[in-house]
Amino acid sequence: MSQPPSDARILVVEDEPGLRDMLAIFFKRVGLTVSVQGSFQHGVDAITNAPEPYALVLTDLMMPDGTGLDIVTCARSRSPRTEVIVMTAHSTVETALEAMRRGAYDYVAKPFSTSELRELVFKALEKRDLVTENARLRAQIARERPGTLLGQSKVMRDIVTLIERIANTRSTVLLTGDSGTGKERIARAIHDYSDRRDKPFLVINCGAIPESLMESELFGHDKGAFTGATSRTLGIFREAEGGTVLLDEVGELPTALQVKLLRVLQERKVRGVGATTEQPVDVRVIAATNRNVESEVRQGTFRQDLYYRLNVIRIQVPPLKERQDDVLLLAEQFLERCNAEHQKSIRGFSTDAKRAICSYNFPGNVRELENVIERAVMLANGPVIGLGDLPPELSGSSALAGPSLLTLPESGCHLDEVLAEAERRLLVEALERTGGVRTSAAKLLGVSLRSLRYRMQKLALEVGESDDGDLGPPSEQILSSSRGDE
Ligand SMILES: Nc1ncnc2c1ncn2[C@@H]1O[C@H](COP(=O)(O)OP(=O)(O)OP(=O)(O)O)[C@@H](O)[C@H]1O
Numbered sequence: 001m002s003q004p005p006s007d008a009r010i011l012v013v014e015d016e017p018g019l020r021d022m023l024a025i026f027f028k029r030v031g032l033t034v035s036v037q038g039s040f041q042h043g044v045d046a047i048t049n050a051p052e053p054y055a056l057v058l059t060d061l062m063m064p065d066g067t068g069l070d071i072v073t074c075a076r077s078r079s080p081r082t083e084v085i086v087m088t089a090h091s092t093v094e095t096a097l098e099a100m101r102r103g104a105y106d107y108v109a110k111p112f113s114t115s116e117l118r119e120l121v122f123k124a125l126e127k128r129d130l131v132t133e134n135a136r137l138r139a140q141i142a143r144e145r146p147g148t149l150l151g152q153s154k155v156m157r158d159i160v161t162l163i164e165r166i167a168n169t170r171s172t173v174l175l176t177g178d179s180g181t182g183k184e185r186i187a188r189a190i191h192d193y194s195d196r197r198d199k200p201f202l203v204i205n206c207g208a209i210p211e212s213l214m215e216s217e218l219f220g221h222d223k224g225a226f227t228g229a230t231s232r233t234l235g236i237f238r239e240a241e242g243g244t245v246l247l248d249e250v251g252e253l254p255t256a257l258q259v260k261l262l263r264v265l266q267e268r269k270v271r272g273v274g275a276t277t278e279q280p281v282d283v284r285v286i287a288a289t290n291r292n293v294e295s296e297v298r299q300g301t302f303r304q305d306l307y308y309r310l311n312v313i314r315i316q317v318p319p320l321k322e323r324q325d326d327v328l329l330l331a332e333q334f335l336e337r338c339n340a341e342h343q344k345s346i347r348g349f350s351t352d353a354k355r356a357i358c359s360y361n362f363p364g365n366v367r368e369l370e371n372v373i374e375r376a377v378m379l380a381n382g383p384v385i386g387l388g389d390l391p392p393e394l395s396g397s398s399a400l401a402g403p404s405l406l407t408l409p410e411s412g413c414h415l416d417e418v419l420a421e422a423e424r425r426l427l428v429e430a431l432e433r434t435g436g437v438r439t440s441a442a443k444l445l446g447v448s449l450r451s452l453r454y455r456m457q458k459l460a461l462e463v464g465e466s467d468d469g470d471l472g473p474p475s476e477q478i479l480s481s482s483r484g485d486e
């Protein structure tokens with residue numbers, strides 16, 4: 001059997017000191033990094049507070065202060081990539097089934113031999129590696145096919161319909177919209193929807209290349225065409241033969257080149273720098289700009305004839321704040337991708353974080369949203385992204401703080417309602433952050449478990465999924481198996 005990765009971190013939760021020590025020695029001997037905890041509550045705390053989720057948790061079933069079944073729930077809600085093995089002295093079919101139902105990998109009956117344990121642990125870690133590898137491959141595929149356009153807002157649906165209609169024509173497309181709205185992404189989608197998809201899709205940033213080199217970048221040159229031209233280059237138009245060229249920041253194109261580009265678009269032929277003959281090219285041209293081309297045409301900095309030629313099909317990409325319906329969809333997609341890329345398993349966003357994301361106006365558009373999520377994924381160490389994982393411009397957004405919660409409105413307020421709302425929000429946030437484990441949520445809020453329970457009842461807060469450390473005596477725990485699993 002192959003050796004598991006040595007960076008896999010293991011947690012042992014076992015109240016019996018002798019067995020605990022033996023397990024610590026066992027894991028060290030097989031080359032794994034292990035932490036041990038001697039009680040249910042310490043186990044829950046270790047799982048909740050670990051900077052990275054454990055690869056594997058090996059837990060006793062019966063402990064004086066709680067049950068291994070709840071350790072399973074806690075570990076699996078912190079990260080579905082944590083595998084859990086339950087150890088039990090009195091294994092019954094019911095407990096085993098319940099542990100599995102809550103997401104445990106397997107269970108082992110005490111007493112067990114080290115070889116038995118070794119085999120089980122390695123198998124669990126192997127399964128985890130496969131799951132991780134699958135997620136990584138899925139993310140890679142998504143990255144390699146970046147043409148997928150996400151969006152359920154009316155504007156984005158209209159844009160997709162238009163793209164489908166025009167993909168197989170050769171008409172020039174002009175994409176306008178603020179920075180980060182997704183112009184390049186849309187250009188890529190046009191290419192991917194078209195029957196040019198197997199040919200190159202090349203992007204040239206007209207603003208980033210010095211004027212003296214731009215012409216040869218576009219149309220190529222022969223060896224010796226000018227000083228420094230030591231070899232022949234094709235230029236982007238000929239390199240993209242049969243495919244699509246995106247002229248990004250087309251508003252930055254120097255006037256002399258605007259004339260030459262217009263000729264290429266009209267004649268469908270290019271002439272390399274210093275060349276005497278023209279060569280036919282077959283490319284679809286898409287131009288993009290975040291400038292206001294119309295006003296540049298009026299001011300005379302952008303040629304009107306080129307503008308008409310480029311503006312055959314116009315796609316105006318609206319800023320993200322005008323596409324509210326897309327915000328969470330994109331956020332979730334970015335979360336999934338970042339999870340896979342950074343080997344994390346964050347399940348979603350807390351209610352407050354969602355609210356903050358939805359009420360922010362994203363001046364940097366989709367690109368800014370993408371960066372916000374990437375940063376949050378790196379920072380988050382709970383099962384969901386919380387308000388604190390978002391940058392201050394989002395988390396401190398005034399819409400979120402809600403004037404009614406912090407300042408007294410002109411018209412006055414109803415104090416009890418406002419306080420109840422504040423309490424509800426904090427409770428929900430704490431429960432979400434701790435994966436529904438009430439003991440940890442109570443600690444986070446600085447109240448006793450009893451007080452938390454009372455407040456939840458008062459506010460009619462149902463935490464559907466996970467039971468926690470405050471169930472009754474052990475016999476009840478097994479009987480409580482009809483309650484939700486994760
Ligand atoms: N509809 C979308 N679905 C998925 N990802 C998107 C979408 N729109 C934009 N993105 C992502 O947001 C980021 C910015 O998009 P893009 O580069 O296309 O913007 P742009 O309009 O070309 O910006 P700029 O004007 O600054 O060049 C990219 O990482 C892109 O993949």
Ligand SMILES: [Mg+2]
Pocket residue numbers: 183184248288
């Ligand atoms: Mg761009």
